[in-house]
Every structure is written in C-alpha cells, then in structure tokens.
Amino acid sequence: MNKKIFFRTLSIGVIFLVTFLGGEKIRSIENPTAEAKTEEAPKITRTKAHLVNKNIENKTLLKNFTNKEEKILIDGVPHVSQLPELQRGCEVTSLSMLLQYEGIAVDKMTLAQKIHKIPFRDANYVRGNPYDGFVGDIYTFSKSGYGVYHGPVANLAETFLPGKVKDVTGQPFKTVTELLDSGSPVWVIINSTFAPLPESEFTTWKTNTGDVKITYREHSVLIVGYDENYLYINDPLDVTGYKTVSRKAFEQAWIQMGSQAIGIEK
Incomplete structure (x- = not known):
C-alpha cells in the first residue's frame, strides 16, 4: 500500500474513533450547560421585573416595612x-x-x-x-x-x-x-x-x-x-x-x- 494512502486512511480512522467514543461525552457536558443558561435567563429577568414593579407601586411605602413585620x-x-x-x-x-x-x-x-x-x-x-x-x-x-x-x-x-x-x-x-x-x-x-x-x-x-x-x-x-x-x-x-x-x-x-x-x- 502506498504510504500516503496508508497514513490518510489511518487519520480518517482515528478521527472516526474519537468522534464515536468521545463525541457523545462532549455533547453531554456542554449541551445541558447551554440549556440551563437558556432556562435560567428568563427567570432572573422576570424576578427583577417583578421587584422593579413592586418598588414603583409602593415607592413611598416600602421604606417603612421590614420582612419581619405583618x-x-x-x-x-x-x-x-x-x-x-x-x-x-x-x-x-x-x-x-x-x-x-x-x-x-x-x-x-x-x-x-x-x-x-x-x-x-x-x-x-x-x-x-x-x-x-x-x-x-x-x-x-x-x-x-x-x-x-x-x-x-x-x-x-x-x-x-x-x-x-x-x-x-x-x-x-x-x-x-x-x-x-x-x-x-x-x-x-x-x-x-x-x-x-x-x-x-x-x-x-x-x-x-x-x-x-x-x-x-x-x-x-x-x-x-x-x-x-x-x-x-x-x-x-x-x-x-x-x-x-x-x-x-x-x-x-x-x-x-x-x-x-x-x-x-x-
């Protein structure tokens, strides 16, 4: 077999093996992280918006309250x-x-x-x-x-x-x-x-x-x-x-x- 063909075939095999064995593992680590960031972002935004609205509605009142007061x-x-x-x-x-x-x-x-x-x-x-x-x-x-x-x-x-x-x-x-x-x-x-x-x-x-x-x-x-x-x-x-x-x-x-x-x- 021609050496060029041999090494080219060997390289393709190695790439295939890495993809087959490691690719799923890489995706399993990275994708959930990306999904978590996508899910968390709207929650944080909604929470901040809620607090801002609450402060606007009660801007003259909240300073007189503590969390412990009825x-x-x-x-x-x-x-x-x-x-x-x-x-x-x-x-x-x-x-x-x-x-x-x-x-x-x-x-x-x-x-x-x-x-x-x-x-x-x-x-x-x-x-x-x-x-x-x-x-x-x-x-x-x-x-x-x-x-x-x-x-x-x-x-x-x-x-x-x-x-x-x-x-x-x-x-x-x-x-x-x-x-x-x-x-x-x-x-x-x-x-x-x-x-x-x-x-x-x-x-x-x-x-x-x-x-x-x-x-x-x-x-x-x-x-x-x-x-x-x-x-x-x-x-x-x-x-x-x-x-x-x-x-x-x-x-x-x-x-x-x-x-x-x-x-x-x-």
Whole structure:
C-alpha cells in the first residue's frame, strides 16, 4: 500500500474513533450547560421585573416595612380631595373613597347634599349634636359649622350598600384591623394632628340630645393599611393617598375621638 494512502486512511480512522467514543461525552457536558443558561435567563429577568414593579407601586411605602413585620395594604383605593368645594366635608369625602372602592359611582358632592344636616344652633340658640347630623355648613368656613359623627355617615352608606355596612364604633382598634384584614378600608373620625390632643383643645356642648365633647381639630380619613408601627391613610386634606402615620399616636387619638369606625362587610 502506498504510504500516503496508508497514513490518510489511518487519520480518517482515528478521527472516526474519537468522534464515536468521545463525541457523545462532549455533547453531554456542554449541551445541558447551554440549556440551563437558556432556562435560567428568563427567570432572573422576570424576578427583577417583578421587584422593579413592586418598588414603583409602593415607592413611598416600602421604606417603612421590614420582612419581619405583618403588613396589610389594600391596593387601588381611590384618593379624593375635599378641597376646594368642601372645606368641612372630610367625613363625606372619606366616605366617597370607601364607596367608590366598593364599586359605587358616587361623588363627594352628592354625599354632601345627601348627608343629614342640622343647624349649628336652633331657634333657642342650642348647638347641634354631630351624632345626630352634620352640624352647620359643610361647604365653607365663612358660615358656622362643625362636622358629623359616625351614625349619620353609616346611615348614608347604608342607602348605597344595604345590609353590608359595619359600624364598629366603640369597639377596640382590633376591629379596625380585622376589617382591613378582610379587605375593607375603614372610615374613621380622628383629629387633624393624628395624635392625642391636650384637654385644652376640647369643649363640651350642651345639646338637645345630650352633652357632646368636641374639638375644632376634628377630622375624618380612610384607613387603607397597617403594619406593626404605621397606619396608611387616604387623607382628604392631602394631595395624594397612602400617607404614613404613627400607629400608636393615631390609635390614641382615635380613642380620644370616641373610637368611631365604619367598614364594609365582605
């Protein structure tokens, strides 16, 4: 046999043998690695995208949470400002946010018109009782007025959601967090500082239906979430929703204002 032909044949044989014996082994090492990289890449991308979206949605909230804290935050509650139309309309504006979240198409001005009203003073110059109705003028500070407490507000809410309104006034704050746990934002009466007030900020009115303790710092907001240290509220006097306030101070002020709260049965 010609030497050139012999060595050419031998080379072809060696190449064939290496391919036959080693080729499958090489593929078995390299291909799974490539497949793993192909599968892992989308997972990492999705995870990063999820975190970015979460940060965008809760950019003002996440800084207040740790992984160890229990937290409830009801997403998608609309924020409505009481101003400029309703200088004293915090109660009905907060109610409008609650009802709109529940799918009821009603605005603050409609509720302001519908809320039961009583005079600031009657013919005998006796002041009205906010437990009986909205006292005085709801629209402007240029006329005498005060506000309204839980009873008339719950009655108004009942006309839109009959049988579903839960007035838990007078109960412990745990009932508020239980409503939040169930998915219902909670309407409350508070004061505008969201902290306990000194007794000098209060006065007692003698009304035809009993004495009532009032403060001109009276306010109403909608609670939309909580964790161990904070509450999250939609404040009708603020420009945006989901504002953070101290839970401890807020609870104390809420109790001071008569522990008034309304939610929706789920």
